[in-house]
Amino acid sequence: xxxxxxxxxxxxxxxxxxxxxxxxxxxxxxxxxxxxxxxxxxxxxxxxxxxxxxxxxxxxxxxxxxxxxxxxxxxxxxxxxxxxxxxxxxxxxxxxxxxxxxxxxxxxxxxxxxxxxxxxxxxxxxxxxxxxxxxxxxxxxxxxxxxxxxxxxxxxxxxxxxxxxxxxxxxxxxxxxxxxxxxxxxxxxxxxxxxxxxxxxxxxxxxxxxxxxxxxxxxxxxxxxxxxxxxxxxxxxxxxxxxxxxxxxxxxxxxxxxxxxxxxxxxxxxxxxxxxxxxxxxxxxxxxxxxxxxxxxxxxxxxxxxxxxxxxxxxxxxxxxxxxxxxxxxxxxxxxxxxxxxxxxxxxxxxxxxxxxxxxxxxxxxxxxxxxxxxxxxxxxxxxxx
Amino acid sequence: xxxxxxxxxxxxxxxxxxxxxxxxxxxxxxxxxxxxxxxxxxxxxxxxxxxxxxxxxxxxxxxxxxxxxxxxxxxxxxxxxxxxxxxxxxxxxxxxxxxxxxxxxxxxxxxxxxxxxxxxxxxxxxxxxxxxxxxxxxxxxxxxxxxxxxxxxxxxxxxxxxxxxxxxxxxxxxxxxxxxxxxxxxxxxxxxxxxxxxxxxxxxxxxxxxxxxxxxxxxxxxxxxxxxxxxxxxxxxxxxxxxxxxxxxxxxxxxxxxxxxxxxxxxxxxxxxxxxxxxxxxxxxxxxxxxxxxxxxxxxxxxxxxxxxxxxxxxxxxxxx
Numbered sequence: 001x002x003x004x005x006x007x008x009x010x011x012x013x014x015x016x017x018x019x020x021x022x023x024x025x026x027x028x029x030x031x032x033x034x035x036x037x038x039x040x041x042x043x044x045x046x047x048x049x050x051x052x053x054x055x056x057x058x059x060x061x062x063x064x065x066x067x068x069x070x071x072x073x074x075x076x077x078x079x080x081x082x083x084x085x086x087x088x089x090x091x092x093x094x095x096x097x098x099x100x101x102x103x104x105x106x107x108x109x110x111x112x113x114x115x116x117x118x119x120x121x122x123x124x125x126x127x128x129x130x131x132x133x134x135x136x137x138x139x140x141x142x143x144x145x146x147x148x149x150x151x152x153x154x155x156x157x158x159x160x161x162x163x164x165x166x167x168x169x170x171x172x173x174x175x176x177x178x179x180x181x182x183x184x185x186x187x188x189x190x191x192x193x194x195x196x197x198x199x200x201x202x203x204x205x206x207x208x209x210x211x212x213x214x215x216x217x218x219x220x221x222x223x224x225x226x227x228x229x230x231x232x233x234x235x236x237x238x239x240x241x242x243x244x245x246x247x248x249x250x251x252x253x254x255x256x257x258x259x260x261x262x263x264x265x266x267x268x269x270x271x272x273x274x275x276x277x278x279x280x281x282x283x284x285x286x287x288x289x290x291x292x293x294x295x296x297x298x299x300x301x302x303x304x305x306x307x308x309x310x311x312x313x314x315x316x317x318x319x320x321x322x323x324x325x326x327x328x329x330x331x332x333x334x335x336x337x338x339x340x341x342x343x344x345x346x347x348x349x350x351x352x353x354x355x356x357x358x359x360x361x362x363x364x365x366x367x368x369x370x371x372x373x374x375x376x377x378x379x380x381x382x383x384x385x386x
Numbered sequence: 387x388x389x390x391x392x393x394x395x396x397x398x399x400x401x402x403x404x405x406x407x408x409x410x411x412x413x414x415x416x417x418x419x420x421x422x423x424x425x426x427x428x429x430x431x432x433x434x435x436x437x438x439x440x441x442x443x444x445x446x447x448x449x450x451x452x453x454x455x456x457x458x459x460x461x462x463x464x465x466x467x468x469x470x471x472x473x474x475x476x477x478x479x480x481x482x483x484x485x486x487x488x489x490x491x492x493x494x495x496x497x498x499x500x501x502x503x504x505x506x507x508x509x510x511x512x513x514x515x516x517x518x519x520x521x522x523x524x525x526x527x528x529x530x531x532x533x534x535x536x537x538x539x540x541x542x543x544x545x546x547x548x549x550x551x552x553x554x555x556x557x558x559x560x561x562x563x564x565x566x567x568x569x570x571x572x573x574x575x576x577x578x579x580x581x582x583x584x585x586x587x588x589x590x591x592x593x594x595x596x597x598x599x600x601x602x603x604x605x606x607x608x609x610x611x612x613x614x615x616x617x618x619x620x621x622x623x624x625x626x627x628x629x630x631x632x633x634x635x636x637x638x639x640x641x642x643x644x645x646x647x648x649x650x651x652x653x654x655x656x657x658x659x660x661x662x663x664x665x666x667x668x669x670x671x672x673x674x675x676x677x678x679x680x681x682x683x684x685x686x687x688x689x690x691x692x693x694x695x696x697x698x699x700x701x702x703x704x705x706x707x
Contacts, residue, residue, distance in 0.1 A: 036621070036622075037619065037620055037621050037622060037639040037640055038603075038618070038620050038640065039530075039533050039620035039621035043532075043620070044531075044532030044533065044620070045531075045532060045533065045534050045535075045536075045614075045617055045618065045620075046532075046614070048605045048608040048609065048618060049605060049609060103604075106604070106605075107602050107603050107604055107640070108601070108602070108603020108604075108605070108618060108619065108639065108640025108641055108642075109601060109602050109603040109638075109640045109641060110602075110603075112582075112600070112601075112602045112603075113602060115582040115584070115600055115602050116581050116582060116602065118582075119582045119583050119584075119600065121580065121581050121582060121583050123578055124578070124579055124580055124581040124606070125579065126579070126581035126604065126606055127581050130581075182606075185579075186575065186579070186609055186610050187575065187612065187697045187698070187699075188575060188610065188611065188612025188613075188694070188697055188699075189609060189612075264549075265549065336609070337609075340614055341548075341611075341612050341613055341614040341694075342541060342545035342546070342548060342614060343544070343545065343548035344545060346531075346532065
């Protein structure tokens with residue numbers, strides 16, 4: 001089926017070329033990081049994880065969100081999602097690959113990456129994260145490909161794939177739970193040390209992921225003969241609405257616990273995020289932007305009149321995506337290190353080279369999605385033509 | 387069992403190996419010979435151990451009592467010899483834990499730092515302990531604070547004990563320097579989180595060690611450590627080392643490092659170099675499991691605290707206030 005990705009119009013090839021340029025730039029910058037070390041990034045002795053690990057965390061959520069189309073279709077027989085499940089699964093594939101690449105570019109000794117397998121350490125959550133992410137990638141490749149192959153042949157998917165599909169549902173929850181455990185199992189970083197971390201991760205994932213799917217579905221409707229219907233998109237919009245509301249609710253739970261108990265160790269991180277700490281306010285504008293975006297999205301989504309208008313819905317989805325991205329992709333990881341164990345502040349800002357490498361990884365993800373969706377659309381175009 | 391109980395020799399080009407050996411000692415035949423014998427005996431002991439286990443487990447084989455004791459005796463003997471050889475001949479940490487080493491924890495190294503004495507002497511402006519440590523272990527002196535590598539350093543009381551300070555604390559305490567280093571925790575979070583066992587707790591004496599050949603540079607241990615005791619090599623360290631000590635390895639780019647309680651010196655029955663270099667005798671090192679040791683004596687008569695004890699890491703560096 002891959003050959004279908006090799007046939008396309010001029011716009012398709014220009015987009016692929018554009019992505020290749022971004023990937024190339026990222027790769028060249030990565031070579032520079034490889035030779036000079038991670039010192040070319042904005043990370044430091046105090047803030048030892050930054051943009052890369054944050055993107056990894058955010059994208060695990062996007063990957064997990066495929067379950068939001070798979071579950072209603074297969075467990076509740078919600079037929080309208082039938083055509084969207086494969087889009088969700090392919091989005092998951094691209095996201096998991098990006099996750100792995102972000103871990104890889106974050107390593108000081110990437111050529112030793114296989115030490116994770118040579119010296120398996122079940123006591124480390126990172127080991128389980130590798131297992132769950134790898135398993136999820138394989139599951140989605142298997143399911144997505146098999147179902148698409150069946151679709152191409154105009155036959156129902158084979159029976160043996162069903163158990164894998166059912167398995168992929170709890171597995172999706174597991175990848176983001178284990179990723180949350182990476183953080184909330186560390187007693188010394190009070191910002192992360194919260195039992196609600198995994199639920200928070202899941203709620204932000206189930207808002208950002210389906211929001212992205214809605215955006216993709218609307219783009220697909222404009223550029224191909226396959227027209228994702230109004231109904232499934234509205235259903236996805238409902239999912240986004242519930243998830244973003246729950247996400248904001250969870251954040252408020254954290255804020256209540258932290259500020260009512262008034263334990264300084266726990267308050268300092270939240271203060272740094274929203275008002276600044278010891279005169280350092282690097283993330284304050286970002287976090288308020290995130291808050292405003294999420295609240296704005298909730299207003300648009302909760303009100304059925306605005307949610308049902310697709311041009312407003314897409315604005316809400318973009319707001320949800322950017323809002324949750326700032327929260328997880330910028331706030332969550334870095335703030336765990338601010339203040340540091342000495343109660344002093346070392347701020348973090350990614351360098352332009354770090355951003356280029358991250359963009360390169362996103363470019364690879366976008367290329368994978370482009371190719372996979374192209375195959376799906378080519379198959380569906382032919383179905384429609386017949 | 388993969389990787390367990392292996393012995394690291396670090397002879398030759400092991401430039402960034404954590405145990406010192408041996409540029410200076412290379413070609414030193416008796417030493418190398420003893421090391422060889424020790425490796426052989428260790429391997430022998432391990433094989434016999436495995437054999438013994440197999441025999442005990444496999445009841446169908448019906449081993450005679452006498453044979454059993456024979457094997458057991460030889461195993462015990464060779465294990466003992468190997469252990470002796472290992473400790474006697476400057477081996478340093480025997481891989482990860484090491485089945486051949488006694489697990490009765492007769493030794494639990496710990497450090498007591500008397501902050502009342504610290505910084506009082508004429509030489510203390512440029513702390514000799516700190517300098518001695520960093521020179522002996524090829525710790526680079528990197529001007530960019532963000533990329534700093536530190537094994538031992540001084541900070542204020544407020545920063546060392548951020549949860550045990552208040553606004554009206556006496557001035558003398560506020561300005562008193564506190565020596566900070568790896569706490570060699572009994573329950574080390576860095577070891578718990580490491581995905582490759584590159585950092586591990588030595589069974590025989592509780593030291594928290596680093597295998598810089600195995601470290602993948604994921605820096606999970608730095609997130610795990612609540613004491614900020616770990617440094618990552620953000621930049622190439624070599625250009626920032628004024629004078630390279632050929633007897634100790636230089637680390638490579640992209641790995642994490644920290645204080646090892648001078649494992650390479652302990653192996654030669656010497657104490658940590660910071661203890662030796664301190665002109666005020668403010669640092670005392672010893673075996674916590676020995677009731678007669680100096681550390682135990684001091685702890686039994688002084689007011690001592692540890693950093694962030696509420697986290698349950700059980701740090702083994704004690705501070706007299």
